[in-house]
Ligand code: BDR
């Protein structure tokens with residue numbers, strides 16, 4: 001099995017990412033931590049608890065920090081809805097929130113593990129940044145960070161900044177400069193990781209309560225994408241499953257291609273705060289700190305997602 005910790009801000013695509021992880025027993029999920037981003041901490045922790053309970057998984061879920069390092073919190077309620085999950089309701093959780101705060105739970109999980117752990121991060125990196133600042137001794141226990149965030153070209157929160165980095169650029173900066181290997185699934189690859197409305201209809205036809213909830217959430221996501229400038233301009237009847245890429249890469253890296261390069265974060269800037277500066281062309285001469293993905297086998301990726309929804313419908 002592959003030991004992982006998942007740090008997230010659920011979020012429609014975050015729970016789709018959890019679905020993919022839950023459907024693969026070869027992933028040993030040691031801990032789930034939440035942070036604000038798509039919604040407030042109050043709501044993201046609630047969503048992690050309800051969703052994981054609904055999926056009948058018994059995993060420790062710990063509450064992370066309440067706000068970004070310095071910036072005022074900006075949430076994506078227009079994209080993910082008032083409850084953060086496209087206003088699709090799940091029953092009250094049966095799992096209790098952990099009595100360990102996220103940073104402590106992450107630290108203890110990492111330090112007590114005999115093997116290195118992969119950190120899957122699908123939110124603004126506030127928790128991971130704080131962890132590395134407070135407990136740098138955990139670094140050697142992290143095999144790599146599979147991270148959804150950033151973009152080489154074009155943003156979704158501003159013309160150049162991707163949402164997760166935009167929300168907490170200072171946290172991202174700490175993580176990017178930590179020396180830990182990072183695989184970045186930025187918009188360059190996640191915009192190619194989409195499902196179409198026809199595929200969503202097919203999924204709904206699985207006929208389970210879960211498949212119907214998944215398709216409701218994705219329909220909401222398509223609709224909200226049309227109302228906001230959050231998604232790629234030509235996305236009329238399809239929707240990107242950003243956060244799934246970070247889980248999919250851990251399971252099946254052969255579905256992706258990327259290049260090693262240096263990535264920096266713009267912390268300030270009238271127009272550019274939260275922009276990732278991806279030096280594909282090696283112009284800065286700075287050492288490579290990341291593998292930046294740009295290509296995905298969409299067909300296999302969608303198959304993998306379908307399989308996960310089917311699998312979790314049966315359980
Ligand atoms: C990222 O922003 C969030 O809205 C999604 O969950 C994803 O993590 C995409 O930019």
Ligand code: CA
Nearest residue numbers: 011014122123
């Ligand atoms: Ca997310």
